[in-house]
Amino acid sequence: MRRATLPDGATKKPSRIQTRNRRAILDAALEVFSRHGYRGATLDQIAAEAGLSKPNILYYFDGKEDIHVTLLSKLMTTWLDPLVALDPEGDPKAEILAYVQRKLDMARDLPRESRLFANEILQGAPRIQPQLEDALKPLFEEKCALIARWVRQDRLPPVDPAHLIFSIWATTQHYADFEAQVRVLLGTQGNPHAGASAHLKQMFETLLSDRPGPEVPGINQN
Structure with a gap:
């Protein structure tokens, strides 16, 4: 203004x-x-x-792009907050499951923001590339290092930190980005987010259980 x-x-x-x-x-x-x-x-x-x-x-x-960039800049802080909240001093499994729930809550409460972000990424991130590099990438690398440390300490089973986070994003944001499809397919079966919460908790609890698994390259190294 x-x-x-x-x-x-x-x-x-x-x-x-x-x-x-x-x-x-x-x-x-x-x-x-x-x-x-x-x-x-x-x-x-x-x-x-x-x-x-x-x-x-x-x-x-100044125009459409100015409005779009303003929205994306305001959104980035909100988008990063759930990952920021991953506590190094907390219980690893509980922290990751809480992160899954926070992301699912965002998909429920901020579906328009999720679609705005997804559309920008699908276009190659032409207007948000600096924020991805300067804000998201360092935070992402920090939390990947934290998860890798938990694995080395035998506090988590062998998982690939980056792909674990990608999987959380994919499964939770689906309910916002494909909301119309979800509602058509589920019909009158109730609140999709309630069912999603129970399913994703079970799925990630299984992934993060103490079962033996294959060694993940780069994770169990000192």
Whole structure:
């Protein structure tokens, strides 16, 4: 949003109406982008969804890409929080199962955000590549190292840390990214997330059980 510059170089704080309009634009854009993807979304659609004129949209943002990047930047912190919460001092199995549940809760509570993120990745991450490299990759490597340490300490069975995390992402985010398909296939069988929670807990508990398994390259090395 373009702010008026005061004589001393400070910026004028947005009014409540400006803050409300900006929030309405971002919420409308989230709905439009999650439904149509970046390429299929237009400023006219965002304006109609927000109940504002197109020139009003352009008062707050420079264009469609500016809105999209703003949404993705706000989303990245939310997206990383469940992985950040993986506690090195906690019980490994309990920590990983809690992470699975947090990701599934996000799929239930933030389906539009999940689809926004998925659409960006499917396009090759043209607008979020820096955040993937600067924020997600270091955190991902840190948590992979933590899981590898738990394996070496015999606190977890041999698992590949990276593919374990990928599997958690794939199984939990499916319920948001393919929500329409899930609801059609399950029909009236109740809340899909309740069934998903029980199933994923059982599946990952089995994977993380103390059964003997093959040695995973790079995990059991000192």
